[in-house]
Structure formats: structure tokens, C-alpha cells
Amino acid sequence: MVTPASPVAVVLGKLLPYLALAFVQLLFILFS
Amino acid sequence: MTVVFRVPIHGSLPLLLGLSIVYLFALLALGLLVSSRARTQMEAIQIAQMFLLPSIMLSGYIFPLSSLPGPCAVFAQVLPATHFIAIVARHHHPRRHLPATSGTTWRRCWRSPLVLVAGSTRAFQQDHYVEKSAPSA
Numbered sequence: 135m136v137t138p139a140s141p142v143a144v145v146l147g148k149l150l151p152y153l154a155l156a157f158v159q160l161l162f163i164l165f166s
Numbered sequence: 167m168t169v170v171f172r173v174p175i176h177g178s179l180p181l182l183l184g185l186s187i188v189y190l191f192a193l194l195a196l197g198l199l200v201s202s203r204a205r206t207q208m209e210a211i212q213i214a215q216m217f218l219l220p221s222i223m224l225s226g227y228i229f230p231l232s233s234l235p236g237p238c239a240v241f242a243q244v245l246p247a248t249h250f251i252a253i254v255a256r257h258h259h260p261r262r263h264l265p266a267t268s269g270t271t272w273r274r275c276w277r278s279p280l281v282l283v284a285g286s287t288r289a290f291q292q293d294h295y296v297e298k299s300a301p302s303a
Contacts, residue, residue: 141290145283149194156190160183 177257195282
């Protein structure tokens with residue numbers, strides 16, 4: 135790895151922001 | 167209760183939203199797994215297509231799962247859409263909706279995303295990722 139972060143932290147750091155965005159989009163679709 | 171398109175929801179709405187988070191997490195983890203294994207963007211797009219069409223055809227969205235042949239039914243269990251469609255269908259059923267306190271439901275739902283995240287983590291641990299991201303000489 136070329137980063138001091140652990141592989142799990144890299145994966146979760148990529149996934150969780152997109153998860154928040156996806157959930158906000160879902161709420162827009164359901165309730166708007 | 168109706169939320170959108172006047173479709174009645176008989177199950178718990180918080181449970182449906184919570185399980186939607188698990189489904190979104192599984193889809194994102196699948197995308198990350200595909201892109202961490204692919205060497206180029208085009209390869210990642212093509213691998214993603216290999217999951218897109220089965221997610222439509224084999225998830226129970228168009229054809230019932232009971233009509234699928236054996237190998238296809240096994241592969242359908244790998245797709246996150248199969249489980250989410252079953253969850254949504256049961257939420258709209260007047261009597262068979264999921265109990266909000268069912269621990270079995272949550273345990274089953276978390277299995278797929280955790281496996282996908284573990285696969286992505288393994289891909290990041292391997293030298294494959296370092297070789298891919300290093301500039302070629």
C-alpha cells in the first residue's frame with residue numbers, strides 16, 4: 135500500500151461518503 | 167401507510183430505510199470490489215455489466231426465483247438486488263411483512279456486504295493495487 139492508512143480504512147473511507155450520498159438520494163426519491 | 171405513488175407500505179418504514187442502507191452499502195461495496203480488481207476503466211465497466219443484467223433478469227424482478235434453473239438460482243443469491251426485492255415485496259404485503267425486531271433478517275442482510283468489503287480489502291492488500299497505481303516506466 136502507498137498510504138499509511140490500513141486497507142480496511144481505505145475501503146470504508148471510500149464507501150461511507152458515497153453511502154451517505156446514496157441514502158440522501160433515496161430519501162429524495164421516496165419523499166419528494 | 168403510503169409514501170410515494172400511493173403504494174401502501176404495510177411493514178415498518180424505519181426498518182425499510184435501514185435495510186435500504188444495507189442494500190446501498192452492498193451495491194457500493196460491489197462497485198468498489200469490481201473497480202479494485204479491474205486494471206482499466208473499460209474493464210471495470212465491462213465487469214459491472216456482468217452484474218447489471220443478471221441483477222435485472224435473475225433477481226426475481228422480472229421472473230420468479232422458483233422458475234430459475236439451479237446454477238442461476240445459486241448465482242441469484244449472490245446478487246444484492248435479489249434480497250432487496252424480496253424485502254421490498256414483503257414490506258408491501260398486508261400480512262407477510264417483516265417483523266422489525268427480527269435479528270435473523272439483519273444478520274442475513276449484513277452477510278453479503280461484509281463479504282464484498284472483505285474482498286475489496288483483500289484486493290487493496292495485494293500488490294496488484296500498488297502495481298496498478300504505480301506509473302509505468
